[in-house]
Amino acid sequence: MAEPFTTEPCAAEPATAEQATAEPATAEPFASEPFLARTSWAVRSWWLCARMWMRSMMAYRASFLLNLVASLVTHSLDFVVLVIMFEHTDRLGGWSLPEIAFLYATATFSLGMANLLVGSADGLGVRIMSGSLDTMLIRPAPALSQLCAERFSLRRLGRPLQALMVLAWSLAALDVRWTWDRVLLVPVLLVCGSVIFGAIYVGGATVQFWWGESKEIQNSFTYGGATLLHYPPTIFAKELVAGVVFGVPLAFVNWLPSLRILDRPDPLGLPTAFQYASPVAAALCVAAAGAAWRAGLRAYRGTGS
Amino acid sequence: MQNAALVGARPPDTSGGSARGAAFGGSAPGLYAAVARGAFRRYSTYRAATLAGTFTNTVFGIILASSFLALWQARPSLGGYDQSQAVTYIWVSQALLVTVAVWGGGFQDDLQDRFRSGDIAVDLYRPVDFQAWWLATDLGRAAFQALVRGTVPMLVGALVFRTRMPEHPLTWVFFLLSALLAVLVSFGLRFLVSITGFWLHDSEGVRAVMLVVSMFFSGMLLPIALFPGWLGDLAPLLPWAALVKVPTDVFLERADGAGLLGALGFQLGWAAVLLLAGRGAQWLATRRVVVQGG
Numbered sequence: 001m002a003e004p005f006t007t008e009p010c011a012a013e014p015a016t017a018e019q020a021t022a023e024p025a026t027a028e029p030f031a032s033e034p035f036l037a038r039t040s041w042a043v044r045s046w047w048l049c050a051r052m053w054m055r056s057m058m059a060y061r062a063s064f065l066l067n068l069v070a071s072l073v074t075h076s077l078d079f080v081v082l083v084i085m086f087e088h089t090d091r092l093g094g095w096s097l098p099e100i101a102f103l104y105a106t107a108t109f110s111l112g113m114a115n116l117l118v119g120s121a122d123g124l125g126v127r128i129m130s131g132s133l134d135t136m137l138i139r140p141a142p143a144l145s146q147l148c149a150e151r152f153s154l155r156r157l158g159r160p161l162q163a164l165m166v167l168a169w170s171l172a173a174l175d176v177r178w179t180w181d182r183v184l185l186v187p188v189l190l191v192c193g194s195v196i197f198g199a200i201y202v203g204g205a206t207v208q209f210w211w212g213e214s215k216e217i218q219n220s221f222t223y224g225g226a227t228l229l230h231y232p233p234t235i236f237a238k239e240l241v242a243g244v245v246f247g248v249p250l251a252f253v254n255w256l257p258s259l260r261i262l263d264r265p266d267p268l269g270l271p272t273a274f275q276y277a278s279p280v281a282a283a284l285c286v287a288a289a290g291a292a293w294r295a296g297l298r299a300y301r302g303t304g305s
Numbered sequence: 306m307q308n309a310a311l312v313g314a315r316p317p318d319t320s321g322g323s324a325r326g327a328a329f330g331g332s333a334p335g336l337y338a339a340v341a342r343g344a345f346r347r348y349s350t351y352r353a354a355t356l357a358g359t360f361t362n363t364v365f366g367i368i369l370a371s372s373f374l375a376l377w378q379a380r381p382s383l384g385g386y387d388q389s390q391a392v393t394y395i396w397v398s399q400a401l402l403v404t405v406a407v408w409g410g411g412f413q414d415d416l417q418d419r420f421r422s423g424d425i426a427v428d429l430y431r432p433v434d435f436q437a438w439w440l441a442t443d444l445g446r447a448a449f450q451a452l453v454r455g456t457v458p459m460l461v462g463a464l465v466f467r468t469r470m471p472e473h474p475l476t477w478v479f480f481l482l483s484a485l486l487a488v489l490v491s492f493g494l495r496f497l498v499s500i501t502g503f504w505l506h507d508s509e510g511v512r513a514v515m516l517v518v519s520m521f522f523s524g525m526l527l528p529i530a531l532f533p534g535w536l537g538d539l540a541p542l543l544p545w546a547a548l549v550k551v552p553t554d555v556f557l558e559r560a561d562g563a564g565l566l567g568a569l570g571f572q573l574g575w576a577a578v579l580l581l582a583g584r585g586a587q588w589l590a591t592r593r594v595v596v597q598g599g
Contacts (some may be wrong), residue, residue: 063510066510067510067513070510070513070514073517074513074516074517077517077520077521077526078526080521081526081527084527084531084532084533085376085527085531087531087533088376088379088380088383088531089376089379089380091379092372092375092376092379093375211353212353213351213353213354213357214353214357215354215357216354216357216358216360216361217357217360217361219361220360220361220364220365224361224364224365224368227365227368227369228368231368231371231372231375234375235371235372235374235375236368236371237371240367240371
């Protein structure tokens with residue numbers, strides 16, 4: 001086995017997707033327990049496993065710090081590209097740089113948190129191919145928790161940290177009339193956005209139960225999705241915007257709440273309720289991802305090798 | 306015949322090459338052609354993954370082309386590109402991204418595994434040139450990826466957006482030549498990065514840094530013509546400009562005659578410098594290899 005570290009029972013999932021995803025196959029003994037108990041066991045398993053990975057990575061402290069700094073700089077380049085664009089214009093699709101920085105920061109933070117907490121789920125295809133998923137299934141912890149915490153690395157904090165810096169700058173530079181609902185929407189947006197991206201990671205990984213090489217498709221919804229959300233909805237075709245409202249609900253990550261926070265007209269003219277509906281969208285995403293995961297696990301047949 | 310057995314024992318990626326080992330009769334160009342064919346066939350087995358990747362290229366193309374359209378609506382003819390040229394830039398660069406391996410990969414993954422497992426020692430004592438071997442596999446890979454990931458996103462782009470196709474038929478020939486030179490430059494850069502593994506044991510850190518530098522300075526994220534100040538003066542001289550900027554310039558017919566020759570010469574020059582540097586680094590590295598028995 002390539003991973004000498006995986007001998008401890010590990011676990012986990014982000015506080016996000018496991019709300020609806022307690023595993024049937026491995027959580028058999030817990031199936032009769034209440035939903036809340038199973039969820040907290042899944043989170044705890046995730047934490048145990050993640051902590052083990054953290055300890056193993058912290059053995060190389062200097063390497064970790066260098067990697068973190070490198071990741072901060074790397075992810076800043078996306079923002080540098082936006083800044084260079086604004087060297088040539090002061091509006092993009094009618095939005096100013098601080099407004100687009102707000103979109104950029106919220107999308108990047110959400111993706112970064114989801115990637116930190118459950119991003120490893122996309123390694124499922126490789127595990128199925130190598131047979132190491134079976135190892136996870138026989139451990140006394142939820143397989144999804146273990147899968148999501150696999151190779152957990154605080155190095156991935158680089159992306160959300162960089163996003164928070166941009167967010168701080170944009171909030172300082174923005175001229176927003178702060179009402180209580182707008183103030184409240186910002187943290188709600190960050191949490192729900194992370195949950196939606198987390199559900200996309202898990203849901204996308206689930207596709208690999210049936211189609212092992214689909215990992216790249218998932219990239220178009222996670223990394224591609226975040227890139228989409230860096231820009232204002234006004235620059236995209238209406239069909240595409242409608243697709244991410246009613247199809248893969250990326251618009252609920254930051255577009256819709258941002259329309260309310262920044263007081264911008266909705267290019268689709270949807271009811272105002274949509275701008276507050278991110279928690280509902282997030283809950284639906286988690287439910288869908290959880291159902292998909294359970295269906296996938298049920299369909300899975302080990303190769304026995 | 307001895308060569309045939311030799312190829313068979315090489316990295317697993319060249320199973321195609323080994324199957325044909327007997328056919329090339331031991332001549333060097335034949336050997337490397339067989340290696341390239343093997344790499345082509347190896348990549349062609351991952352059809353579903355290729356399909357998935359093509360889809361991703363297309364999605365990114367649509368997102369980035371929309372953002373470019375918005376920018377060029379605000380500033381028509383920015384950087385000397387008109388709107389349809391700017392959109393075409395995105396689609397050509399998406400076609401080049403994986404073909405030219407702008408963000409690394411290809412043989413680098415294989416080589417990294419061989420550093421880890423120690424198989425690298427086996428590679429070095431074989432009577433085949435180390436650099437030429439991996440170059441052949443990379444050309445085979447690029448050829449396959451150009452065929453699928455190079456064409457499909459361009460077709461979708463041309464259908465969905467108003468793009469600008471070359472006016473002179475010869476431009477296609479020059480573009481293919483420029484793309485080939487881009488692969489050579491890219492290989493030269495990646496080979497230098499991977500070979501640091503001889504000293505660092507793990508070239509992942511250097512690779513991560515190179516990815517960023519390469520994505521930015523190739524013009525993959527934003528055309529170099531838009532870079533401000535000294536950055537704009539410096540970027541076109543660096544080798545990364547040969548990866549995306551030059552081939553897109555050729556495709557968009559932004560240079561002709563002497564300008565076109567100069568652009569291709571720029572790529573050729575960097576390819577030669579980098580391949581020679583790689584050869585030098587390889588010579589230095591192999592002098593100090595310590596193989597741990599096991």
